[in-house]
Amino acid sequence: MKVALIQSAPKLNRSNLAEILVLIEENKGADVLVFPELSLSGYLLQDKLYEDAWKIGELAELAVASQQVDIVIGAALWDDDHVYNSALYFSQGKLLHIHHKNHLPTYGMFEEGRYFASGRTIEAFETPYGYAVMVICEDLWRAETIAAIAASEADIVYVLAASPARGFDENGIDIESQWDVLLKSTALLSHNYVIFVNRVGFEDGLGFWGGSRVITPVGACEYTLPLFESNAKTVELNHCLQKLGRYIAKKKS
Secondary structure, eight states: OEEEEEEOOOOSSTTHHHHHHHHHHHTTTSSEEEOOTTTTTOSOOGGGHHHHOBOGGGGHHHHHHTTTSEEEEEEEEEETTEEEEEEEEEETTEEEEEEEOSOOOOSTTOOHHHHOBOOOOOOOEEEBTEEEEEEEGGGGGSHHHHHHHHHSOOSEEEEEEOOBOOOEETTEEHHHHHHHHHHHHHHHHHTSEEEEEEOEEEETTEEEEBOOEEEOTTSOEEEEOOBSSOEEEEEEOOHHHHHHHHHHHHHHO
């Protein structure tokens, strides 16, 4: 199974869809393409949210593109008269699953709870490549999220993020180190590959650091994309590592 991590820099307007369709065409040699959180919308929409949020019917081009390659993508999405920060999975010409972000940060530089409605569930769903779980950024900073992933039928975990850079020192970026520990813990506890795709670019003083990565089921960082630049990387997953992680877990229990 080949997964392409698409570390993009979305704009705060609807032009992102056209650019994403180009990126899909350029990377369709993979089995699954993974884009960052809110990659169809930009992050700091604020009062523009209700004007720029997408409706499912407006994303038909992504469904068509998914006839060639599965697509995991983030968007501000209208659903039942509410707007959610959502992750969508398109495959074989249709929308397979939607995850609405459960935990909306509303502290410091973050204001998501002022604008978005919150989701309530984290569910595994079947894809052509096994069962998957999608979560969005702050979702993973909750113990109950990791517990739900570990208890699910998931074979792979997709983590879509728009994480701003903060905590700079001589050793690097604090937030990158914190994410690395969190992602490795999720992989080890769930015995799954964890695919983390974080955006880059700048919006109103926020700089997003990228550093997208693949964590193996035994907690090793297998691939990392560069910091602060748009990039794409196709990675072939070794499912023998997943089986090994689950075998080790059974032996320990």
